[in-house]
Amino acid sequence: MKLAWHEWRAGFRPGDALVVAGGLLVCVVSALSLWQGGVARWAEVRAGGKVVARLSLNQPADIAVDGPLGPTRVQVEPGRARVFSDPGPRQYCVLQGWLTRAGAVAICAPNEVSLRLLGDSPAYDTLNY
Amino acid sequence: MTRSTIELPVTAADVRIARYAAAAIALSVAEAAIPLPLPGVKPGLGNIITLMVLARWGWREAAWVALLRVFAASLVLGQFLAPGFFLSLSGALISLAVLALAQHLPARWFGPVSHSVLAAFGHFAGQLLVARLWLVPHDGIFYLLPVFAFAAVLFGTVNGLVAAYLVRHAPSRPV
Numbered sequence: 001m002k003l004a005w006h007e008w009r010a011g012f013r014p015g016d017a018l019v020v021a022g023g024l025l026v027c028v029v030s031a032l033s034l035w036q037g038g039v040a041r042w043a044e045v046r047a048g049g050k051v052v053a054r055l056s057l058n059q060p061a062d063i064a065v066d067g068p069l070g071p072t073r074v075q076v077e078p079g080r081a082r083v084f085s086d087p088g089p090r091q092y093c094v095l096q097g098w099l100t101r102a103g104a105v106a107i108c109a110p111n112e113v114s115l116r117l118l119g120d121s122p123a124y125d126t127l128n129y
Numbered sequence: 130m131t132r133s134t135i136e137l138p139v140t141a142a143d144v145r146i147a148r149y150a151a152a153a154i155a156l157s158v159a160e161a162a163i164p165l166p167l168p169g170v171k172p173g174l175g176n177i178i179t180l181m182v183l184a185r186w187g188w189r190e191a192a193w194v195a196l197l198r199v200f201a202a203s204l205v206l207g208q209f210l211a212p213g214f215f216l217s218l219s220g221a222l223i224s225l226a227v228l229a230l231a232q233h234l235p236a237r238w239f240g241p242v243s244h245s246v247l248a249a250f251g252h253f254a255g256q257l258l259v260a261r262l263w264l265v266p267h268d269g270i271f272y273l274l275p276v277f278a279f280a281a282v283l284f285g286t287v288n289g290l291v292a293a294y295l296v297r298h299a300p301s302r303p304v
Binding site for chain 2: 020034
């Protein structure tokens with residue numbers, strides 16, 4: 001049995017192209033609508049459990065939040081945010097660097113300050129059942 | 130030895146269905162040996178036979194072949210009544226329902242490739258539905274929807290082309 005390209009092409013009818021194109025369209029549309037949730041749009045800064053600032057990731061910003069140990073500086077750039085400096089002893093939240101995905105969190109526990117990125121739809125941070 | 134009083138006449142259609150189903154089961158079992166990146170995403174080579182039977186002998190026999198394949202292949206692979214079996218079964222049922230409608234598309238424009246892609250979408254919709262309702266009780270599974278949809282288009286097209294080729298070239302009696 002010889003396999004020739006035109007033999008395979010013959011099995012492909014005009015409407016088939018339409019169906020395949022429609023299927024690809026479903027892929028693209030579903031990917032765009034479902035995978036947008038991961039894009040961060042807002043940075044939420046909390047101190048002592050209360051939201052003290054909600055910054056859009058569309059424009060740069062630089063704010064200082066006061067905690068029990070002193071000021072924590074949060075820096076925002078288009079599409080990302082980070083804890084720039086913190087008076088805590090171990091600096092974990094600073095070392096995390098830039099956060100880019102929705103749901104990402106940097107917590108400066110000693111100073112009771114946290115930075116969290118939010119998308120358009122609420123993301124899960126834990127799941128159990 | 131007394132002669133059995135039960136007569137089971139075997140029709141030509143029965144023999145045909147058994148032969149096609151055997152071919153489909155062999156393909157399903159062979160496919161199980163292929164390593165796959167994501168559970169649920171597989172080529173579904175057994176469906177080539179379903180499409181071929183649909184094109185040659187109609188929906189009723191295609192349904193027989195598809196369902197026999199689901200049951201027998203799961204028995205052979207030790208998956209019978211395991212979650213994978215129910216995913217296969219729900220996928221097969223939905224895709225047969227889709228094929229029942231798709232076979233009425235004008236044959237001049239829509240061939241086995243259309244049937245295959247549409248059935249592949251039905252298959253993954255059925256699987257996703259059962260998986261969502263039963264196995265993964267939260268909406269996280271829909272995150273994978275674009276991946277499944279792309280697999281449906283890709284494997285649906287390939288299987289459809291193979292089925293179209295076989296419909297035109299294979300002998301009408303499966304060997």
